Every structure is written in structure tokens, then in C-alpha cells.
Amino acid sequence: MRFQDKIVVITGGGNGMGKAAAERFSSEGAIVVLADWQIKDAEEVAASLPKDRAWPYKIDVSDPDAVKKMMDDIAAKYGKIDVLVNNAGILIPGKIMDASIEDWKKISSVNIDGVIYCAKFAMPYLVKSKGCIVNTASVSGLGGDWGMVYYCTTKGAVVNFTRALALDSGVNGVRVNSVCPCLVKTKMAANWPESAQAQFKNRVSLGRIPEAEEIASVMAFLASDDARFITGVNLPVDGGATASDGQPHLG
Ligand code: NAD
Numbered sequence: 262m263r264f265q266d267k268i269v270v271i272t273g274g275g276n277g278m279g280k281a282a283a284e285r286f287s288s289e290g291a292i293v294v295l296a297d298w299q300i301k302d303a304e305e306v307a308a309s310l311p312k313d314r315a316w317p318y319k320i321d322v323s324d325p326d327a328v329k330k331m332m333d334d335i336a337a338k339y340g341k342i343d344v345l346v347n348n349a350g351i352l353i354p355g356k357i358m359d360a361s362i363e364d365w366k367k368i369s370s371v372n373i374d375g376v377i378y379c380a381k382f383a384m385p386y387l388v389k390s391k392g393c394i395v396n397t398a399s400v401s402g403l404g405g406d407w408g409m410v411y412y413c414t415t416k417g418a419v420v421n422f423t424r425a426l427a428l429d430s431g432v433n434g435v436r437v438n439s440v441c442p443c444l445v446k447t448k449m450a451a452n453w454p455e456s457a458q459a460q461f462k463n464r465v466s467l468g469r470i471p472e473a474e475e476i477a478s479v480m481a482f483l484a485s486d487d488a489r490f491i492t493g494v495n496l497p498v499d500g501g502a503t504a505s506d507g508q509p510h511l512g
Contacts, residue, residue, distance in 0.1 A: 262289050262290040263289050263290070263481070263485040263486065263487070264286050264289045264290050264291035264343075264344070264481070264484070264485070265289070265290030265291075266290060266291075266292065267286075267290070267291045267292070267343040267344060268291070268292050268294070268335065268339045268341055268342050268343050268344070269286045269291040269292070269293050269294070269343060269344040269345075269346065269484070270293075270294045270296055270332075270335060270342055270344065270345050270346065270379075270383065271283050271286070271293055271294065271295060271296065271346040271348060272296045272297070272320070272322050272345075272346065272347055272348050272349035272375070272379055273296075273297055273348040273349030273350065273397075274293065274294070274295030274296055274297050274303055274306060274317075274346075274348070275295055275297035275299045275300075275301075275302030275303035275305070275306055275317075276297070276299065276302050276447065276448050277445070277447030277448055277449060277473050278348055278397060278442070278445060278447060278473045278476050278477060278480075279295070279297070279346070279348045279349065280302075280306050280473065281472075281473035281474045281476065281477035282346050282348065282476075282477040282480050282481070283295055283306050283310065283315065284306075284309075284310070284474075284477070285474065285477040285478060285480070285481045286344070286346075286481060286484075287310045287311065287314060287315065289481065291314075291343075291344075292314050292315070292316075292339060293310065293314070293315045293316070294315075294316045294318055294335055295307055295315060295316065295317045295318065296318045296320045296322070296331060296349070296379075297317070297318075297319070297320065297349065298319065298320060298321045298322075298349075300317060300319040303317035303318070303319070304317045316335075316338070318331055318334070318335070322349045322371060322374075322375030322376075322378060322379055323370035323371050323374050323375045323378070324378075325374075325378045325382075328375075328378040328379055328382050329378075329382040331382075332379075332382040332383050332386060333382075335386075336386050341386060341389065341390045342383055342386035342387060342390060342392060343387075343390045343392045343393075344392055344393055344394075344395070344484045345379060345380065345383040345387065345392070345393075345394045345395070346394075346395050346397070346480055346484070347375075347376045347379050347380060347394055347395065347396045347397065348395075348396075348397040348480075349371060349375055350371060350372045350375075350397060350415075350449075351367070351368055351371050351372065351449075352368075352409075352412055352449050353367065353368045353411055353412065354408055354409050354412065355408065355409075355410070355411065356408055356410060357410050360410070360411055364411060365411050368411045368412065368415055369411070369414075369415055372412070372415035372416065372418075372419065373415050373418045373419070373422075376396060376418075376419055376422065377422065380394055380396075380422075380426060380437075384430070384435070387430075387433075387435045388433045388434075388435055391433075391434040391435065392435060393435060393436040393437065393438070393483075393484055393492075394426070394435070394436070394437045394438070395438055395439065395440065395480045395483045395484050396419050396422070396423050396437070396438070396439035396440075397419075397439065397440055397442070397476075397480075398416050398419040398420045398423065398439040398440065398441045398495055399412075399416040399419075399441055399442060399443075400441050400442065400443045400497060400499050400502055400503055401413045401416045402415075402416030402417045402418075402419055402420040402439075402441060402495070403417075403420060403441055403495065403497065403503055404503065404507075416441075419439060420439060420441070420495045423437055423438060423439040423493065423494075423495055424493045424495070427492040427493030427494075428493065430492075431492060436483075436488070436489070436491065436492040437492055437493065438483045438488070438491060438492060438493070438494045438495070438496065439494070439495045439496065440476055440479050440480055440483065440496055440498050441495050441496060441497045441498065441499065441503075442471070442476045442498045442499060443461070443465060443470075443471070443497075443498075443499035443500060443502045444458070444461045444470050445470065445471050445472070445473055445475075445476055446470055446471070446472055446473065447473055450470075458470060463510050464502050464505065464510060465499065465500035465501060465502050466500055466501025466502070466504060466505075467500035467501055468500070469500065471498070471500060475498065476498050479496060479498045483496065
């Protein structure tokens with residue numbers, strides 16, 4: 262019960278890794294806020310958790326005024342914020358000559374702006390609670406992928422935001438880390454054809470695509486007191502994918 266009565270705000274808490282994180286933190290005693298623009302999904306997750314220990318909150322993280330109001334509302338309701346899991350994100354694939362300016366505005370507004378707004382407006386409360394942030398970056402922020410130039414750019418921004426924010430926040434006792442998953446079985450990855458999934462497995466030393474719960478357990482570790490001397494780290498949760506130098510898997 263590492264998070265007994267901690268207030269844990271999880272963006273994108275209605276699906277995928279955010280949902281798995283909600284279940285994990287809740288199972289360790291937390292009160293979770295499921296901050297998602299798909300409010301029905303967030304409500305469903307909340308209904309599956311212990312009564313009065315989960316609050317579904319409709320939010321578009323790319324709206325700074327709404328994010329500020331949300332953090333203030335949460336602090337007003339519970340008196341504090343202990344952990345921000347900055348996880349909401351979208352994927353728009355494409356090469357630069359195909360993907361539009363509108364695509365860039367949309368993906369950057371969620372994956373970069375949203376992450377910054379949530380951190381900025383949660384920070385005053387995290388300073389008070391000596392809390393922490395776990396961002397969901399990606400292995401796509403540690404290196405490039407073919408045909409995903411905007412996505413990789415946004416996740417690269419989250420990776421360096423994690424480092425720079427950690428430097429500034431240590432003096433206040435606030436830790437900032439990220440998880441960097443490879444392909445995970447969520448809605449975001451649901452449309453990948455079987456042949457593509459096989460290619461992913463081939464690049465992962467552990468030879469399989471992880472479940473969302475296997476990322477959520479690492480988020481919980483990074484947010485817990487067990488990780489109290491870890492900050493500024495972008496931790497791959499990728500079954501060994503980034504252990505490779507990038508050459509083909511022949512052996
Ligand atoms: P998902 O689509 O299953 O869930 C994402 C959730 O975020 C959804 O509930 C969605 O409604 C919410 N969301 C999206 N935009 C939002 C916004 N503007 N405001 C509020 N909520 C919003 O996806 P997932 O795979 O669980 O993704 C979670 C995070 O993990 C994302 O940041 C994603 O980039 C990252 N990631 C995913 C993979 C993967 O293979 N699935 C790999 C690495 C990193």
C-alpha cells in the first residue's frame with residue numbers, strides 16, 4: 262500500500278496505460294483522478310474501482326485554462342495533489358510531406374502542450390506535498406521511427422522536458438521521471454496488423470508485446486518512495502528494444 266490516501270492524477274485515465282495505472286495506484290491505496298476527454302471511458306474505469314476512491318474528470322489537456330481549473334478543483338476537493346501521471350497522448354503517423362500542419366498542431370497540442378500545462382498547473386500543489394510526476398514518453402522519444410516524424414518529435418520533447426524539469430524541481434523536493442514504453446497492447450496500437458506486430462516482437466529481446474499493466478507497475482515504482490532518489494530519468498520499458506544498436510535481428 263505505497264500510495265495509501267495519496268491523490269494521484271492520471272491523464273488519459275480512461276483507457277490503455279492510464280487505465281492500468283489507475284487500477285495499479287488504486288490497488289495500492291490511492292485516490293485516483295481519471296482525467297480524460299472520453300468521460301464515459303473514465304466513468305467506466307471509476308465504476309470498477311473502490312467507491313469514492315476515483316473521480317472521473319472531463320478534460321482536454323491541450324486547453325491550459327481547463328487544466329488549471331482541473332488542478333485547482335482537485336486540490337479544493339481533496340486538499341492536495343501527490344502524484345501526476347502525465348499520460349494522455351495521441352498518435353498521428355506520417356512522413357513530413359504527407360502529414361499536414363493541422364496534424365502537427367493537433368499532436369503537439371496534446372503530447373507536448375498538454376504535458377507541459379498539466380505539469381505547470383499541478384506543480385504548486387506538488388511542491389506543497391513534495392510530490393512527483395511520471396510522464397509517459399516512449400522509445401519513440403529516445404530514437405527515431407520510420408513514418409512517425411511528428412510523434413517522435415513530441416515524445417523527444419517529453420524526454421527532455423523530463424530532464425530539464427527535474428533539474429529545476431529538485432530544490433523543491435519534487436521528482437520528475439518518465440516511462441518510455443515500446444509498442445503496448447492498447448487502443449492506440451489496436452490497428453497494427455499482425456505482420457507489423459511480428460516485426461515488433463522480433464526487435465524486442467523478450468520476444469513479446471507488453472500488456473499495459475507492465476508499464477503501469479513501472480509508473481507506480483517511479484512514483485513511489487522506493488524511487489525516492491531517482492529523478493530526471495527516462496526509463497525504457499521495452500523488453501530490451503533499445504538495447505539494440507539498430508542493426509537487423511539475424512541471430
Ligand atoms: P489509448 O489511446 O489507449 O489511451 C489514451 C487516453 O488518453 C484515451 O483515454 C484518450 O481519451 C486520452 N486522451 C487523448 N487525448 C486527450 C486529451 N487531449 N485530453 C485528455 N485525454 C486525452 O493510448 P495508450 O497507448 O494508453 O497511450 C497512453 C500514452 O502512452 C500516450 O502518451 C502514448 O503516446 C504513450 N505510448 C503508447 C504506446 C503504445 O504502443 N500504445 C507506446 C509508447 C508510448
